[in-house]
Amino acid sequence: MLTVVKRKIPLINREISWLYFNERVLQEAADKAVPLMERLRFLAIFSSNLDEFYRVRVATLNRLVDINNKTKTMLGFNPKKILNEIKNIVVRLEKRFDYLYEQEIIKELEAQKIFIINEQQLNVGRGTYVREYFRRQVLPTLVPIMLEDNATKPFPELKDRHIYFIVKLTFRKKVKYALVEIPTAIMSRFLILPENKGLKFIILLDDIIRYCLDDLFFIFEYDTVEAYGIQLTRDAELDIDANVSEKFVDALLQSLQRRDKGRPMRLLYDSDIPLDTLNYLVSRMLLDPEALIPGGRYHNFKDFIDFPNVGGPSLEYPSMPQLRVNNLDLGRSIFSQMAQRDYLVSLPYQSFDYIVHFLREAAIDPKVKEINICLYRLAENSSVINALINAAQNGKKVNCLLELKARFDEEANIYWRNRLEEGGVNVNIGVVQYKVHAKICLIARREKRGLVYYATLATGNFNEKTAKIYCDHSLFTVNPLITKDLKRLFKGLEKQTFHRGYKSIIASPLETRQRLYQLIANEISMTKSGKRGYMILKMNSLSDEEMIERLYEANNAGVTIQLIVRGMCCLVPGQAGFSDRITVRSIVDRYLEHARIWIFGNGGDELVYLSSADLMARNIDRRVEVAFPIIDARVKKEVRDIIDIQLKDNSKAREINQLNNNRYIGAKNKIRHRAQEDIYNYLKYKS
Known part of the structure; x- marks a missing residue:
């Protein structure tokens, strides 16, 4: 049921x-129409999402409880009560997760002649294969930590999100415990066993170790040995001063080193663990009782991605080859084509190669004098970084604002900062108090007429990896209304000064709230x-209380509001006197909906904006964000067509309602729409 203030x-x-x-993600794992491997991956995404939720959101709530049990969050909730409600919901979802994996996915894999077997299901031949693999590959990586009964000796520090076995060695008159870390960081979690008569077998690293515990504890003359999986999730928030300097980088590195030792937020444990063993761990x-979450036999399920x-291939989604952008030729100069009109790249349906080509052309074009770019998250092998370094080495002035405070990418971005500086790029590592x-x-x-500015603005990161799975939009434009604003914005970022009064763009932290x-x-x-009067707003999250209040006011004034919100939505639709003209839908499908789009009726002359910002207080007031108008009529129609397609979805769209029951928006007729x-087909056949 809904928790309403x-x-x-x-x-x-x-x-x-x-x-x-996250329950909607779990619904995808439960959907039998989703290919089997994809259902397994949705379970992995659900698990990974939940890990991050505990590392950040639950960690923040626990900090609020520590400050004062009467503390209210920004939306007026008691954090202690919310933590209790979180645990109840998570326990319910974990039970659903375990059922889906054990009673559905496993059985459907078996119907495909694929068997995930455990250590008790190994026959002699496969057992020999597993033991040889263990002794050759796994055993050298394992160092058990024998645990003392003496409570005065500190318990070993469990690393954040690593999987361990608590091993119980039973002797005639006593019990000993040991910890064993499962080395998933340095080897695959899965071992494919020899096929037999068309039957395929896979065993997890966890069960390989269970099968060979006698090799690991051979010096002890125990009666029985048992191993149970545990996983600790820690507070991952960083405690650092907002000071952009060399000292900041040092402080950030030190804080990252402490992240693995943050306060425990959740101990996920095998529900079959004996009570005496669980009590020993607690x-x-x-550990606080609220931190205990019973789970299945396997943890860190994100590895199942x-x-x-x-x-x-029949067990995966059919391939959707990336499409070309209509009339934008990768075999010709991007600049010459941009000079004629604006272009929109819609990821992942269309290729990120257009963005890379744009930067590569800038790197070698003798007429290009300067490149300014903001980077937040980057791919592991970044073509964007390579293009910027090449540009600098070709004599271009390259100014890169690289945000070091990008959560969970801090260490990678420190690495990229060093690479860029070594390559001759001018790197600015952030803005005091604000994430860029x-x-x-x-x-x-x-050019002949002087300096001409070419821009690309996007709803998602300059990241080749996520561009294959995130739905985002990138605009190519030379429109001076936009490029003049960007020039002013980049100059301000260089001097850590923020401006108001942009002619076209809407920028946080100073203007987004008032402009909206x-x-x-x-x-x-x-x-x-x-x-x-009407609005169509698409985003990842809607949580800003004042913005929600303005939407309620618009509703009461007779404005029709359609929201497409993938993630959290703190607005309650369908409430008489508040939101009876507001509908909210959420689309969860094979790709991650990530684009932010704002459409306003404007008396028949629609205003369309794409944005990097969600409607959250942090994005509106405490980050550097840019929303940009779609001015070109052809591009505006394309964005509007895409939104209209999403508003027709009756296959993967869920209704966000007062009950929060994630009800699918079903077809009112026999015509099926899957956005x-x-x-994809709209862009494929678009002329």
Whole structure:
């Protein structure tokens, strides 16, 4: 049921709303129409999402509890009560997760002649194969830690999100315990065993170790030996001063080293663990009861994203080859084509190669004088970084604002910072007190008429890896309304100065809130004047209380509001007197919906913006974000068509309602619409 605050406006707590989003991910794992390997991967995504939720959101709530048990979060909720509700929901979802894996996925794999077997299901031949593999590959990596009964000796520090066995050695008159870390960081979690008569067998590294515990503890004359999986999730928030300097980089590195030793947030344990063993862990690790989450036999299920598909392509989604952008030729100069019109690249349906080509052309074009770019998250082998270094080595002035505070990418971005500086790029490592989350690039090119500016602005990162799985949009434009604003913005970032009064773009932290309020107020005015007032807003998250209040005001003024929100949504739709003209849908499918799009009716002359910002307080007030208008009529129609397709989805769209029951929006007729497939076909056949 919905957790609504009894105050001036109805709201759902952001953490609880996020858990309902992750339940939608679990729904994909439960959907029998989804290919089997993809269902397994959705289980892995669910698990990975939950890990990060505990590392960040639950960690923050625990900090609030520590400050004062009466502390209220920004949406007016008691953090202690929310933590209790979180545990209840998570336990329910974990049970659903275990059922899906053990009672459905495993059995359907077996129907495909694929067997995930454990140590008790090995016959002599496969047992010999496993033991030889263990002795050759696994045993050299294992160093058991024998645990003392003496409580005065500190319990070993368990690393964040690593999997361990708590091993129970039973002797005639006593019990000994040991810890064994499962070395998934240096070897595959899965071993494919020799095929037999068309039957395929896979065993997990966990069960390989269980099978060979006697090799590991051979010096002890025990009666029985048992091993149970545990995984600790820690507080991953970094405690550092917001000071952009060399000292900041040192402080960040030190804080990253402490992340693996943060406060325990959750101990996920095998529900078959004996009570005396669990009590031993709780007492030695000094865990709060709220931190205990019973789970299945296997933890760190995110590793199943890489589960080997030994059953063939029919068990995965059919391939959707990346499409070309209509009339944008990779075999010609991007600049010359941009000079004629704007272009939109819609990822992952269309190729990220257009963005890479844009940067590579800038790197070698003798007329290009300067490149300015903001980077947040990057691919492991980044062509973007290579292009920027090549540009610097070709004599271009390259200015890169690389955000070191990108959560969980801090260490990688420190590495990229060093690579860029070694390559001659001018690197700015951030802005005091603000994360730079904007996805923008501006290139200055010397032409006959003087310096001409070419820009690409995006809703997602300059990241080749995520560009294959995230739905985002990138705009190529030379429109001076936009490029002049970007020039001013980049100059401000260089001096750590923020401006107001941009002609076209909407920028956080100074302007986004007021500009959005004005756009909402305009729709209210249009409605009062007898025109049709409406908004269509797409985003990942909606949690800003004041923004929700403005949407409620617009609703009460007669404005029709359609929201597409992938993740958390603190607005409660369908409430009389608040939101009876507001509908909210969430699309969860094979690709991650990541684009932010704002459409305002504007009395019939629609305003369309793409943005890097969600409607969260952090994005509006505490980050550098850029929303940019779509001015070219052809591109505007393309964005509108894509949104219309998403509003017709009756296959993968869920209704966000007062009950938060994630009800599918079913077809009212026999025509089936699945937005991601329909968008692909729209772009494929678009002339």
